[in-house]
Amino acid sequence: MARPSRKTVPKPLRSRFWERVALKDMTPAEWEALCDGCGKCCLNKLEDADTGEVVFTRIACRLLDDSTCRCANYAIRKSIVPECVVLSPKGLGEVVYWMPASCAYRRLWEGRGLADWHPLVSGDPESVHEAGMSVQGWTIPEFDVPLEDWEDHLIEEEL
Secondary structure, rough: OOOOOOOOOOOOOOOOOHHHHOHHHHHHHHHHHHOOOOOOHHEEEEOOOOOOOOEEEEEEOOOOOOOOOOEEEEHHHHHHHOOOOOOOOOOOOHHHHHHHHHHHHHHHHOOOOOOOOOHHHOOOOHHHHHHOOOOOOOEEEEEOOHHHHHHEOOOOOOO
């Protein structure tokens, strides 16, 4: 029986790494684990060219699975949706302004800890949905709404 290669066996995450490790020093697995699975970053946004204000719409990226709040083609998303932003510690400062206030990456960037509903804190991947912090079940696919009508689908509350 063949043993699995080292590439297929993920290394365990360091205990409560988000409290002790700078974003730039996290392993790729730790960086990915910060995503709470809310799906908010996959909502299409409108940015005012004059003020820079960013507002969210209920219109989701074509790759967002509304039931799981995960990307349907995460590994190749950039080739399917060229405008998709691939988050990295190096580029986070350039995009953090449009990320939802509840986002773990933004919270840690701003010096706030993770929310108690975050799966790394709760130990439950469903806690983000149970707390009502995800977009589960209420998005509209981007191909269903013409671009000129996106303003009709703004989200009034802060995400």
